[in-house]
Amino acid sequence: MADAVLGYVVQRICDLLIDEAVFLFEVKDQVEWVKEELKTMQCFLKDADTKSKGDENVKNWVRQVREIAYQAEELVESYVLDAEQRRRRRKGFIRTTVCCRLPPPNDFIVLHKFGNEIEAIKAKIDEINGRRKTYGIDNLGGEPERQIDNTVRERRRVVLHAPDADLVGMDEEKNRILRHLLDGSRKRRSVISIVGMGGLGKTTLAKRVFNEAKAEFDHSVWIDVSQQYSAEGLLREILRQVTKLKVKKLEQMTRAQCEKKLYETLEAENYLIVMDDVWDTEVWKILSRHLPDAQNGSRGLITTRDKKVARAADPSTPPLELRPLSKEESWELLSKKAFPNQEDIEAICSESLRNLGKEIARKCGGLPLALVVLGGLLSTKDPSFWAWKRLADTLVWENMEEGRVCLDILALSYEDLPRHLKWCFLYFSSLPEDFEIEVDKLIRLWIAEGFVEQREGETLEETAEDYLEELVQRCMVIPVRDVDEWGLREVNVRCRIHDVLHDFTITKAKEVGFLVCHRIRDDGGASPLDSSVRRLSLQGNKASYWDSKSTPRLRTLLSFGFDAESDIKRTFPPFRDLKLLRVVDLERAPIFELPEQVGDLIHLRYLGLKYTDIESLPSSVGKLRHLQCLDAEGTWIRTMPRGFWKIEALRQVIVPEKVEPEMLVAGLSNLQVLTKVRAGRWIDICLGSLTSLRELEIRGIKDCHHLALSSWLLKLPRLKKLGLGGESIPDCQWTSSSFSSLQVLSLLGRVRRPPQQSSSGGDQWPPNLTQLTLEYASQDSIAALEKLPELTYLCLRWSYKGNEMTCSHGGFPKLESLVLYELDKLRRWVIEAGAMPRLRSLTIDRCRKLEMLPEGLQQMAALKELVLRNMSPVIRSRAIKKGYDWPKIQHIPSITIG
Numbered sequence: 001m002a003d004a005v006l007g008y009v010v011q012r013i014c015d016l017l018i019d020e021a022v023f024l025f026e027v028k029d030q031v032e033w034v035k036e037e038l039k040t041m042q043c044f045l046k047d048a049d050t051k052s053k054g055d056e057n058v059k060n061w062v063r064q065v066r067e068i069a070y071q072a073e074e075l076v077e078s079y080v081l082d083a084e085q086r087r088r089r090r091k092g093f094i095r096t097t098v099c100c101r102l103p104p105p106n107d108f109i110v111l112h113k114f115g116n117e118i119e120a121i122k123a124k125i126d127e128i129n130g131r132r133k134t135y136g137i138d139n140l141g142g143e144p145e146r147q148i149d150n151t152v153r154e155r156r157r158v159v160l161h162a163p164d165a166d167l168v169g170m171d172e173e174k175n176r177i178l179r180h181l182l183d184g185s186r187k188r189r190s191v192i193s194i195v196g197m198g199g200l201g202k203t204t205l206a207k208r209v210f211n212e213a214k215a216e217f218d219h220s221v222w223i224d225v226s227q228q229y230s231a232e233g234l235l236r237e238i239l240r241q242v243t244k245l246k247v248k249k250l251e252q253m254t255r256a257q258c259e260k261k262l263y264e265t266l267e268a269e270n271y272l273i274v275m276d277d278v279w280d281t282e283v284w285k286i287l288s289r290h291l292p293d294a295q296n297g298s299r300g301l302i303t304t305r306d307k308k309v310a311r312a313a314d315p316s317t318p319p320l321e322l323r324p325l326s327k328e329e330s331w332e333l334l335s336k337k338a339f340p341n342q343e344d345i346e347a348i349c350s351e352s353l354r355n356l357g358k359e360i361a362r363k364c365g366g367l368p369l370a371l372v373v374l375g376g377l378l379s380t381k382d383p384s385f386w387a388w389k390r391l392a393d394t395l396v397w398e399n400m401e402e403g404r405v406c407l408d409i410l411a412l413s414y415e416d417l418p419r420h421l422k423w424c425f426l427y428f429s430s431l432p433e434d435f436e437i438e439v440d441k442l443i444r445l446w447i448a449e450g451f452v453e454q455r456e457g458e459t460l461e462e463t464a465e466d467y468l469e470e471l472v473q474r475c476m477v478i479p480v481r482d483v484d485e486w487g488l489r490e491v492n493v494r495c496r497i498h499d500v501l502h503d504f505t506i507t508k509a510k511e512v513g514f515l516v517c518h519r520i521r522d523d524g525g526a527s528p529l530d531s532s533v534r535r536l537s538l539q540g541n542k543a544s545y546w547d548s549k550s551t552p553r554l555r556t557l558l559s560f561g562f563d564a565e566s567d568i569k570r571t572f573p574p575f576r577d578l579k580l581l582r583v584v585d586l587e588r589a590p591i592f593e594l595p596e597q598v599g600d601l602i603h604l605r606y607l608g609l610k611y612t613d614i615e616s617l618p619s620s621v622g623k624l625r626h627l628q629c630l631d632a633e634g635t636w637i638r639t640m641p642r643g644f645w646k647i648e649a650l651r652q653v654i655v656p657e658k659v660e661p662e663m664l665v666a667g668l669s670n671l672q673v674l675t676k677v678r679a680g681r682w683i684d685i686c687l688g689s690l691t692s693l694r695e696l697e698i699r700g701i702k703d704c705h706h707l708a709l710s711s712w713l714l715k716l717p718r719l720k721k722l723g724l725g726g727e728s729i730p731d732c733q734w735t736s737s738s739f740s741s742l743q744v745l746s747l748l749g750r751v752r753r754p755p756q757q758s759s760s761g762g763d764q765w766p767p768n769l770t771q772l773t774l775e776y777a778s779q780d781s782i783a784a785l786e787k788l789p790e791l792t793y794l795c796l797r798w799s800y801k802g803n804e805m806t807c808s809h810g811g812f813p814k815l816e817s818l819v820l821y822e823l824d825k826l827r828r829w830v831i832e833a834g835a836m837p838r839l840r841s842l843t844i845d846r847c848r849k850l851e852m853l854p855e856g857l858q859q860m861a862a863l864k865e866l867v868l869r870n871m872s873p874v875i876r877s878r879a880i881k882k883g884y885d886w887p888k889i890q891h892i893p894s895i896t897i898g
Helices: 002-019 025-042 043-049 057-090 105-135 151-161 169-183 204-218 230-242 247-251 255-266 281-290 307-313 327-338 351-362 368-378 385-393 401-415 421-429 439-448 459-471 499-511 596-600 619-623 644-646 680-687 703-713 853-858 875-878
Strands: 190-195 221-225 269-277 301-304 479-480 495-496 516-519 533-539 554-560 581-586 606-608 629-631 653-656 673-679 695-701 721-729 744-751 771-775 792-796 804-807 818-820 826-833 841-846 865-869 895-898
Touching: 002 025, 002 057, 002 629, 025 105, 057 105, 169 190, 169 204, 169 301, 190 204, 204 269, 221 230, 230 247, 230 255, 230 281, 230 516, 247 895, 255 653, 269 281, 269 818, 281 301, 301 307, 307 459, 327 351, 327 368, 327 581, 351 368, 351 385, 368 401, 401 499, 401 673, 421 439, 421 499, 421 533, 439 459, 439 495, 439 581, 479 596, 495 533, 554 721, 606 895, 619 644, 680 703, 703 721, 826 853, 865 875, 875 895
Parallel strands: 190 301, 221 269, 269 301, 516 533, 533 554, 554 581, 581 606, 606 629, 629 653, 653 673, 673 695, 695 721, 721 744, 744 771, 771 792, 792 818, 804 826, 818 841, 841 865, 865 895
Antiparallel strands: 479 495
8 A cells, every 4th residue: 555655646746746837947856856766665665565564664664655755745735835825925926937037035945945855855765765775675666466465365264154154145146046057958158156345255155056056067166266376276276176186196297288188077077167256357268268168057156356257257147246134134144153053042142132233233234254253252252231232332343353354354355456446445434434425526536636547538537437437346335326305317326335344444544644534522522633644534523623733734624424503613624724735525514604715725626515504605716726626516605706717627516506607718628517507698608618528517598598508519529417407498409429428318498399209210319328307398209218228217207298108119228217207198108028128116206197007017027116106096096905006016026105
């Protein structure tokens, strides 16, 4: 992780040298020297991280490298801040170019001070380099290898994957895999994968399946792969198990001989190969060339934490993604471990102890690994309420040996991350437990922090989306999709991490000095903060009582859980003490105004004021020349300072619905997101120049805006999300290639000529839409909509004027969520066989003339949720148990009638 820290700081200094070239002109050579020295030291951290495992001296050396890097960054940022403040104080004189004249007298003092501080850093770097040689730290170069503690791996197997390990809550999953492995109709060799985060019980499940299925195959092989594998070693191990050759004999054979022998041995017989703990997509590709497919039902089974590994092994077979255990299953597993060899646990466990035990189990978040570890710890305690209560009240995973085992096992996933993803993942440590953060917000924070590298041909937002997708694929981040409370439109996709994994991020963040979570007790008491704190997450009802003077080096300030009734200062936080801030997020804080000093935060990239009580912004925000994101959704702001719209660095602007942008000249070439804004003159003047826009949402559209909107939207080729709302919506040429990137479309107003299926049979909607919301956009047929090949979400609100609606065979091939709201003329709905094969969620609201539920619902096996709200008494009576429509919907797990 130290390597990631240094890489981040080096990149930050590079950015400063480019962005602040004017201010750093006189000290450029000195800053360049520091940058190059840090880059050199970065090459040695790979070896240092390895040697620090058991050497306290080397661990201290790594810590010193991290601290000197932070000092260098702070020195350069402080110099830029001071230079900007001096420039502003020079009334009537602004230096627009840098020439060779002598600087003003005050500048000599500043330069002298900076030179002394640089010399001190140089001396410290020389000292650190000297210690490096003493400790024998070598330059190994390149990306740090993933160092895996074999002791941790062995403990992982002992803790959770013993042969007699309890398999709780996985009978359905076990049977599904067995059916696949033993399906005699599948002659072609196939591979099925078990996917999930560390500790979910993948190996336990695979071992149980292996033991039950191996008798059905001529050869059965189990191999542990892990992160540090040798393809040749795996090959020899498979050959040893299928031939029973001695290890000495195998060592005498060349690799080519092993490959030939293995192929010949398996050629005429079927086999089951289980590969446990696979991290690399190449493993199966390498080995499968030497595993013949004789069309005799041979099988492969893989366990992995990475969905990409599963897809690489066999794209045609969907992987089995393990879920956390339910509350009941969690208690069952915990109690089995807490009371080993006891058949009747209920008889020896009092009701009060059971209730307490269930609360302890809840803290494990359904993770079998954590439940097994904690259950084993409880088995050593007296089975009394107070003994268990002490454990529950003091449960901190890192503070107990068994808990550290659990965290070490989870750390395997973290250590496998490439350097650029470690920072992004640790950012989850700043969130409260169980907190779900909007994906868009998380991406904006990552970008503002400087975690996202610029890749050629991509925006920072697109790169950050790839980062998040990779964390999801590795089963380290859990995506959460939902709709608003009325089911009318999808809200922003959110994400979270598992509770125990969250505990790991907090431990790791403290270890590397990444972030401090500061919780202040209701009595105002709190542990003091170190002055070196760079990122601070304020959590708790009394969070506003933090003393900002104690954290002068703060770069990031995040807040959660403010007490709305607290005696909070109107101008919290006091920015005068926090001049180096880059990120400020005060969402839902009960603050009423920002101080004028906010304009002094020249390094500020992100300002989050969402759902605060702020009514206006000070004019000084126009001085924030590096500001990338302003999120003021849900505030009372009605107008923005005119200078704000001149900040060229702006990438995302989210404002209340009544704010009309005062853009007088084009210039926001970096703007990616502009949402909730009111229509106005700016559409005619500037909309066409915002060519980088990926997301646009305009409210209050009138007829007078139609011509400009229809014209300019065609000139925004990068648009992925578009929302138009108002008295009427302009007719747009949706079939234009300009809308080929559009994925999310929301039309909230009357569309005079909504797109319909053309006479030639082609549809007139943007072809790549994944989400579509229509309100008042009257449709008399859905023939065009159901042909959209990528559509996953559709909401029709007051947007269907026909009496009958038919979903055809093959229609809506990828639709997962459908909302029908107040279709006041709809009487009959027909769903033909083969329509909407992936539909999972269906909401029907206020369609009072609908006479019955469609027969086709009965064949929709993927449907998991049905909501009927504000429907006629006839429909409600037909949909209840024993009602006429009950046979059509009884297979749906979740049915809500309200």
